[in-house]
Amino acid sequence: MTINRDAKMPETQSGTEVYSFDPLVVKSHYEIDYIHSYGQDSEFFRALGKKKLMGSKCKKCGYTYATPRGHCMMCGSETEWYQLPNEGRIHTFTTCYFGSEEFLSETPFNLIMVEFDGVDSLFMSRLVGADQEDMKIGMKVKAKFRRNQKFSPTDVYFVPL
Amino acid sequence: MKHKGHNVYMVSGGVTKFAKSTPEMDFRLRVKKAFDYALNDANISLSDIDGSVASYFSDHFQRQLMSGIMVQDYLGLTPKPSKRVEGGGATGGLAFQTGVQEIASGRMDVCAVYGFETMSHVNTWKGNEFIALASDTNFDYPVGGFYTGYYAMMAVRHMHEFGTTVEQLAKVSIKNHGNAIHNPYAQSPAKLTIDDVRNSPMVAYPLTRLDVCTMSDGAAVAILASEEKAFEMSDNPVLIKSIGTGTDTMRLSDRPLGKVTLLPNEKESDYRNLKYPGVHSFRAGRTAAKEAYEGAGITDPLEELDVIELHDAYTSSEIQTYEDLGLCKYGEGGPFIDEGKSELNGKVAVNPSGGLLASGHPVGASGIMQGVFMFWQLQHTIKKHFKDDTLQVKNAKRGLIHSHAGTGTYVTATIMEAVK
Numbered sequence: 001m002t003i004n005r006d007a008k009m010p011e012t013q014s015g016t017e018v019y020s021f022d023p024l025v026v027k028s029h030y031e032i033d034y035i036h037s038y039g040q041d042s043e044f045f046r047a048l049g050k051k052k053l054m055g056s057k058c059k060k061c062g063y064t065y066a067t068p069r070g071h072c073m074m075c076g077s078e079t080e081w082y083q084l085p086n087e088g089r090i091h092t093f094t095t096c097y098f099g100s101e102e103f104l105s106e107t108p109f110n111l112i113m114v115e116f117d118g119v120d121s122l123f124m125s126r127l128v129g130a131d132q133e134d135m136k137i138g139m140k141v142k143a144k145f146r147r148n149q150k151f152s153p154t155d156v157y158f159v160p161l
Numbered sequence: 162m163k164h165k166g167h168n169v170y171m172v173s174g175g176v177t178k179f180a181k182s183t184p185e186m187d188f189r190l191r192v193k194k195a196f197d198y199a200l201n202d203a204n205i206s207l208s209d210i211d212g213s214v215a216s217y218f219s220d221h222f223q224r225q226l227m228s229g230i231m232v233q234d235y236l237g238l239t240p241k242p243s244k245r246v247e248g249g250g251a252t253g254g255l256a257f258q259t260g261v262q263e264i265a266s267g268r269m270d271v272c273a274v275y276g277f278e279t280m281s282h283v284n285t286w287k288g289n290e291f292i293a294l295a296s297d298t299n300f301d302y303p304v305g306g307f308y309t310g311y312y313a314m315m316a317v318r319h320m321h322e323f324g325t326t327v328e329q330l331a332k333v334s335i336k337n338h339g340n341a342i343h344n345p346y347a348q349s350p351a352k353l354t355i356d357d358v359r360n361s362p363m364v365a366y367p368l369t370r371l372d373v374c375t376m377s378d379g380a381a382v383a384i385l386a387s388e389e390k391a392f393e394m395s396d397n398p399v400l401i402k403s404i405g406t407g408t409d410t411m412r413l414s415d416r417p418l419g420k421v422t423l424l425p426n427e428k429e430s431d432y433r434n435l436k437y438p439g440v441h442s443f444r445a446g447r448t449a450a451k452e453a454y455e456g457a458g459i460t461d462p463l464e465e466l467d468v469i470e471l472h473d474a475y476t477s478s479e480i481q482t483y484e485d486l487g488l489c490k491y492g493e494g495g496p497f498i499d500e501g502k503s504e505l506n507g508k509v510a511v512n513p514s515g516g517l518l519a520s521g522h523p524v525g526a527s528g529i530m531q532g533v534f535m536f537w538q539l540q541h542t543i544k545k546h547f548k549d550d551t552l553q554v555k556n557a558k559r560g561l562i563h564s565h566a567g568t569g570t571y572v573t574a575t576i577m578e579a580v581k
Contacts, residue, residue, distance in 0.1 A: 023185045030224055041299050067300050067414040074417075092321070092440055094313035096305060096365045100290035103305045111310050111365075113318075113414060113440060122414040122440070124304055132366050137321045152303045 038151075040070035043081055048155035051145045055119060057082035066116055066123040084116055084123070086143045087161060091115040091122050095132035108132075114141060114158060129159040166265030170391035170398035171577065172384050173203035174533030179348040179379035179521030182281035188217075188228060189235035191380040192275045196236055199273075199382045203395050210384075211269035212242035216256030216276035217525030218249060221291040223279050232275060242269075249295050250474060252276070253381070253528015254564020254573030258404045260385045261575070270390045276530070277380040278523035288376050295567055297412050309373055309475070311413060311568050313365035316477035319441040320367070323492035325480060327367045331358035332498045333476035334371045334518060340505060341515025343551035346530075348377055348521030358476075372476040377521030381529035383536070399539045402559070402576040403456025407448025413440050413568045422447045424487040425460040431490055443478075443569035446485030453561070453574040454487075462487045462561075463502075466509050468538050468554045470531035472565035472572075473516040479503075482563060483511070486574070510554045513538070528564035528573070535560045539579040 017027035038045055047054045056065040060077035066088075072079055091113040099107050110127040112135070127141060140161035149155050175198030177183075177191050186194075200206070213236075215229030225231070229245040246256040253276045260274035280288050293306030301311075319325050334353060341347035353371060361370040391398040410416055418436035422444060423429065438444035450462070459465045469486070473479035480494035488509060489497045497503060503511035514520050514534040517527055537546050539560055543553035557579065564573045 020184065025184050028224065036298075038299060065415070067412055069415070073410065073415065092314045092318035094310050094317060094365045094367075095363075096307055096310045096313075097363045098289075098365070099286070099305060099307045099310070100293045101284070101286040102290055103307065104286050106305070109305055111305055111314060113314055120417070122416075124301055124412070124414050126304060137318070153300050154304055 041068055044068045045151045045155070048145055049149040053084040053086065053143050053156055055082050055084045056080065064119045065121045066114065066119045067121060084119060088114040088116040088141055090127070090135060090137055090139045090141060092137060093127065093135040110135065112141070112158060126154060126157045127159070128157055134160070167267055168388045169261045169264040169401040170386050170388065171401060171532065171536045172386045172391050172395045172398045173199040173205060174381070174383045174536045175199035175202065176346050176381045176530050176533050177379050178346050179377045179523055181348065181375065181377065183378045184281065188223065188277045188279045188380065189232050191378065192232045192277050192382065193235055195380045195382040196273065196275060199384050203384065205384060205394055207237050209271050209394070210238060210241065210273050211271050212263065213238055213273040213275060214256045214260045214263065215243060215245040216253050216274060216529060217245070217278055218247060218252045219278070219291050219524065221294070222282055222288070224282070232277065238273070248571040249566030250472065250524060251528065251564040251566035251571040251573055252525045253531070254562065254575065255406070255528070255571060257383060257528055257532050258406065258573055258575060260383065261401050261404055264385050264387050270387045272385045274383045274385065274529055275380065276526040276528065278525045279378050280376040280523060281378050285376055301412055307365065309368055310365040312475045312477060313368050314413070315440050315481070315568065316367055316475070318439065319477060319481060322441050323495065325495040327359060328355050329480065329495040329498050330367065330372055330476040331355045333473065333479045334358045336498070336504060337473060337512050337516040337518040338371070340513050340552060341519030343547065343549045344515050344520065345547055345549070347515045347519050349375060349519045350515065351519070368475060368477065374474045374517040374522040377523040379521055379523035379526045379530070381526040381533055383529050383532045397540050397581045399536050400578045400580050402578045403453045405449040405452030405454070405456065405574045407445035407452070407572050409438070409443070409445040409569050411567065411570055416440055416444070421491060422451060424451060424454065424462070426462070426487060427490065435491060437491070441481070442491060443481055443485045443565070443572060445569050445572040446482055446563070446565065449563070449572045449574040450486045453576050457576040459576070463489070463509060466559055466561050467557045468513060468535065468560040469509055469511045469563065470514060470516065470535050470560070471511060471563040472527070473512055473518050474522060474565070476518065478565065479511070479516070482565070486561065486563065505552065505554070513552045513554055528562070531562040531564065532575070535562050535577050539577055
């Protein structure tokens, strides 16, 4: 044991950005990398690399999902993987001229909900190759896949058919 | 009967003026100001409070976990019971109902429900990112997570299904910003025209800046009490007649295309060709309304409600909500605003305070703010609290407050009644 009455906290060169003195407002930085598991949704993201769009089908009641889920919301049973058609229609759309900070540099971009024949639920995606004025509900669209997979839902996107 | 607990009353309330940024005080002091206003207004002392419910949405905004206990502590309510309730945009409505349950169950005689949010710690676009994290982070957020974008897609589908127009959306903005001119607590009072709304910058088609609520700093407090305590504390308490809550899937894409959940004033033949809820309507809102109406014995909401404070984070969602609440049939929300039925002096005053669009939307406080403004409406004390009589709804006897999360994931409806 050492008792040192002259001990000092080390002084450093780093400082704090101050926006205002009264009230005192300072910059507080925060950054983190997550270890995000796709869990039971993993197959969807892997399949995009093989240019396959995978949804789910309930083993028990047969309800089909364009956006996959491991269990059926209608009956609670387990679902199985189910390949969706590559072509669908615009169920609804928008063009975002502003966005969350992460996507602000990509504006304007189009969001669409896609409906597929014979599939009970929808799929949200980006539409490229069309302006806001070009998009119409019911318009036929086709899935395309990024060559360099990012394991993100934007590995698939749609273009007008 | 489902709701047969003890009767619950609201005995007092307080709200801070909502503003874009109020760095001169933190969330604790902001709640303290609303809390002290509520205590002073009804001569309640700290020792009268048996416990509390804390209402705040996002830990990201303040980067302070357990903010709730810091408020509890600052208000001098420790070591009394408390908990946090969270459910996105509906956090305030859910917390208010939790407070009601604390009294109805007999656990507490007096419960303080306090709500707050400090959104000014980040810029607007970072704030939008935090809010968008309340969408599925596997499938929705990475595609371009932006709540105005999600609501814009719902609005486009509503326009397609029912012929709703952008001018009808604009009329909601004009009404709510206009009402707020007489509400000293409101963040964005304004006298607007349809051109003002349509010519403001497009955020996500068809929603412009004036179709969308703003980020806010704010706090609101509601004091709830049992029947015995309520009449001891106040000669003018307001009865919480019933509560209702509904839910729906996190992802818009999962919303089923089935049959309409009917209210007593509707029949199946009204909706022969409508696939419901799809992305144009809020099944959670309808479910909440249905439960609340059953609890209050309401069979014709337009005739039996005098005033409504509903969750108008977007002009389109106010129109969608007219329909969910059964003020008109599905598809008639556009004509409902055209005909002026939701105006201050219309058939039922909707958002006389200015709503979220003009009062501001500090998320955890918004649902409590609605409770406080409704309380003052039903007490007929708007003039006292607003220093202006304009927004007092004449003969207001019964009102509904409506709080709404996500793309309609959690929705609450609470019926309040004047007793005096």
